[in-house]
Amino acid sequence: MDEFDVVVVGGGSGGSAVAGRLAEGGKRVCLLEAGGRNNTALIKTPGFMPFLNDKSNYRYETVPQKGLNGRTGYQPRGRGLGGSSAINAMVYIRGNSWDYDNWEALGCSGWSHDDVLPYFKRAEHNVRGEDEFHGDDGPLWVSDQKWPNPGSLAFVEAAAQLQLPRNNDFNGATQAGFGLYQVTQKDGERWSAARAYVEPKRKSKNLDIRIGVTVQRLVITDGRVTGVTYSVGGKERTVSARGAVVLSAGAFNSPQILMLSGIGPAAHLREHGIEVKLDKPAVGSDLQDHIDYVSSWETQSKDFIGDSLAGTVRMAKAIVEHRRKRTGIMTTPYAEAGGFWKVMPDAPAPDIQWHFVPAMLEDHGREKVKGHGFSLHACVLRPESRGTVRLDSREASHAPRIDPNFLDDDRDIATLREGVRLSHRIASSPSLSRYEPKDRYAIDLDDDAQLDELIRSRADTVYHPVGTCRMGADADAVVDPTLKARGVDGLYIADASIMPRLVSGNTNAPSIMIGERCADFVKDALAA
Template structure:
């Protein structure tokens, strides 16, 4: 078996992993190997923002995982799309740039994670960012991650903002600034009318660096250990087994599902579960795969006249999209630059709350079952999700084979408080969309339910709610006093030298908002800590 050696081996080229590889390889004296299970990020479906509609419901650049049947969702099996290409989920997501609330990071620090308060992570967000609209204490200039507004914006977004205001949700020009609450146009990770994924920002511009070695179609199967030290990674390319060794560290950045799976396959996790699988126990860590949190999401959709500026299945819509293809190819403008979720809001379920606990995404199309169920004609949708869910799930092994998808159990709505919050959110978003600004642009509901019929809406939630695509927490960081903490605050795996995890799985609690920007921040933070620890070694 051929073995190559580097200073650092990173498993996973997603939001955090691509960031980490790009940052560490800035030092020409440091050698970095990045292993990515998917392929290069060359597809036009990645680069054209509207391509998300083709990738999200399919296996194109997508792991397309399934959950176990969810008791809280009337026994339904949920869907969990995850990016399988350079850039990971930042290459297939809706590109909205959301950091979360100041409270989220101060809460992490209060849990015993030194260095993770809002004031300490804000410089990392700013370091990554080049914001085309905001240049202030909250936003960065000159960073590799371009943040701006979509070049295409439908007039229906103004209807949403006006309707939100009629329902007590005022305009907030910058939800990543002083305060989060309010309605707004989403900031997105675009550059010149194209998607700006973590790979396009931090990695692919630097593939010519002689100290950066990127291996695609490389499925990592096991972390190599010598005693209690990580020394490398075994992986598969096709059916060929290969390995790469790390002089300094192995860093796992395979996401909230992939990272715990690889640790478990390597004998790091709950001893009883490993023994039941016939995997020798290298380090008993009961928290590996536990603490899974995800934003439970409820979508309501309405039909709309075909002449409104929405996306849909119609002769007129097909003609518009055909013209838009040529416009995008020539000018990188027009409808193909839309991310569909152009506007939204952070709202408080109760007036007395001090911070938002519900998030809305207003969508310029009918969305049903993650886009897997197509409706003829045009329409609009609105998503609402519970920002800080109380329910906790887990990720475990299906088998000892890395090719087999992990067992994913989000345990959605196991805590009654999540259901009550989502019900409240569904009622609020329905009142917004059914307000007067949408008169003439809003037709019948796809799944009719009255906002004041709590029982009917509760049943509709259980029948149709699912993920908002933000799984986190399965390798959480925490103090030594927390027996379920997998990592310390420097993202080092407890009991194993030379091994870290850096991605959304490290979050002790899910942040209030989309997780791509925070995952990129985790990559920035990990690179900073790796460099510091190397200097002091």
């Protein structure tokens, strides 16, 4: 009962795709997930996103960040089937074609944009139909927003008034421009990776789903990963893998599990009393994340989502509507509109991404703000700063030590500075200025020192950590371009941790693509 062809660790975006595709292909798969099923109305209703609880979110914190005036940062990560696709803003973005061509230039053969596009298309069920860039018969539903906030439409118009082009498909021929985002929803409900790949196989004899388990370590025998040991109900159990183990625990937990298993920087493992099975300094290194600044404005207009009597009544009615018909403003992803643009002259592609939110945000939405208004995120798409993930203890249930090392490289704050300035020019454009927005953090934006201090006092992640088990052609890389671990047999890694460079956009769709590719790599290897 506890021997399988493949054991998949982690039921997030990459892991769901791997497990679903391998089970579909006839392999006996065991999927191990720390959280629950994530099948509640709270998860499925898009507008409930700010109210999701600890059961579905690890709610990690970083170590104090010297680049952020010593503040600790917040790092939400999905817990349960679907992973972060069960708690995110559902924005469907693949990144820029330049990103993947750059991966190949770095030695990751087979990962150019032409190579990965068929996998994006295979995964996708786009409501607009199939074309050169999109698929319409995949398991991942991608939908247009039908009930955007008037302020989100005003934002797109405001950008156009600055001669910034409109773009109705950021995953099409060009990424640059501004518009409404497409979202991973089906018929007004969140469509997580688990709903796409795992739930349809729930009754399959090929897929054994085990939730509520804590993976303790990989089982390594004579240089080969042969299984996984996990704990549940205070007892340890081991599942064996005849063919392969796929680690898909995410950019924080994949390196953590490797290190707990004796794979990682030798000196660090010894500090924690862990026997070194493979000295691999790249495990937990090369952490990259999108540093993000949120500008915020207050308005008298009730068009925007807000904390007031009128706003509360409106949302209460919207909840009833959504429960009855799956329509209306509770389908909001909150990050309804946005765009991509180049603010630095030497950038090879857009270097800032914007997310427009028709509500005032403070501390990732964790702090209530009275009244109505709007917010505009600006994030640095290809940061130069590099951080680490390390063990904080030998306990698998403890959070890892996360250090993104934000704004360590001066190029990052220089780029973010220009992105924030463009945010404010857009907010001053006629379409938004008619709301008479009041800047909640007014300073002299032309003064670099003032702006830098404001950024360092308020910036944080926009939730896209990658790189901690990087892919590469070099011997130091954690995985090779077939996602097979270097230095140990029988192990693959399939999540955002394998990205050699952070993609220029949200990371959910790329993580699903990575899972799709890994399933093919594993199938090919087992057939050989």
